Amino acid sequence: MRRRHLLLASAATSCLGLWGCGQRFAPLTVSAHAWIGYEPLFYARQQGWMADILAKLNEVPDASSSMHALVAGLADCAALTLDEVMRVREAGVDMRVVLVFNVSNGADVVLAKPHVRQPADLIGRTIAVENGALGALMLAECLKALGLGPDQVKVQTVGFDGHLEAWATPQVDALVTYQPVAARLTQAGAQVLFDSSRIPWRIVDVLAVTESALSQRPDDVAALVGLYFRAYEQWRSNPQDASNWLVRRLHMEPNDIALVMQGLERPDLQANRSLLDGPEPKLLPQARSLATFMRDSGLLKRQQDVSDLFTGTALPELGAAA
Structure with a gap:
């Protein structure tokens, strides 16, 4: 359902080699x-x-x-x-x-169960999170905001499809998730410890x-x-x-x-x-x-040069998009 969820159809190959049909491209x-x-x-x-x-x-x-x-x-x-x-x-x-x-400007959140009343209550507790950079980033920023270190909590890897099920277990005390799961859990008593509006862009x-x-x-x-x-x-x-x-x-x-x-x-x-x-x-x-x-965090093997990553060359001229 979300960006971290999505059918791999085969690529168009009607023209073998993009250059093969009289300089005509495949789609x-x-x-x-x-x-x-x-x-x-x-x-x-x-x-x-x-x-x-x-x-x-x-x-x-x-x-x-x-x-x-x-x-x-x-x-x-x-x-x-x-x-x-x-x-x-x-x-x-x-x-x-x-x-x-x-x-994301609040769509990604870290939720805690009602028994977590203050940051110290998370020490030694288990936080469920998706594997990947976004979950790791949200968790790291949340712990920093709460004044806790990564060695003070336990981390359990849970895919998004398993968030509701994980929350229902007594082993999980907090969860890094996103909407619409976040809204359903807050309506059931979960409290928001941190959200992505605090780490804009x-x-x-x-x-x-x-x-x-x-x-x-x-x-x-x-x-x-x-x-x-x-x-x-x-x-x-x-x-x-x-x-x-x-x-x-x-x-x-x-x-x-x-x-x-x-x-x-x-x-x-x-x-x-x-x-x-x-x-x-x-x-x-x-x-x-x-x-x-x-x-x-070990998600990249080396520092990546991103100086050439962005370009506006494909954007329409202002006033030409409608």
Whole structure:
């Protein structure tokens, strides 16, 4: 359901070798899973807009499938979190971020059971968390804010699909999770210890493109990004249509959709330009910090140079996205 959940369809191979059919390209292959931030792309596909550009959107079961597709050469672009892009880069695929879908601004939380009344009550207790950079980042920042060290708590790895079940067990005292699970648990008595609004611009969903696809097919990449903003603007003008689409597509209740949206910031075209464009994009310091955190946490083998990670070259001109 979320960015960390998503069908790996095969890449388009009707033209063996992208250069083989009289210089004609196969469709630009885009891999994405079902997550609110990525849904404008799926909406564009359903509307038939993808037929107007040379691109094919494959829905995959989870982010790992998109990462594997990039590494295997089966995808040119993928919707991922920034940390996932860095892991693909470390696997040897040169990637560029051309679009920011959303930023977590409260959607990710650390919850505690009622018997945790003060930070000291967590000492020696068990915190359940997803394996990966985002869970590790949320846990580390929460412990820092509470004045606790990582050696003062026990950590249990639990996938998102197991969060509700883990919470129901007496062995788990706190949980790193996100909406809509967070809302359901707080309604049942869980207390919020920490949320992502306290670490702005650290949890970011993006569209990443291989450097080769961007350099060889810049017009196709720009057309894809333009389709996203076409859907984005249509949804912004008709929020009820957007809600109805998300309810049907993601099999979520309208209230849950609203809760997730409240915890997300979805940058418009002008904000995307600020985040991605220029010699010092706004996201660059955050990416450097994230890369250092991932290296120090063992999630990356070495410090990653992210100075060339962001580009605004595929963004439409201001006023041209609607």
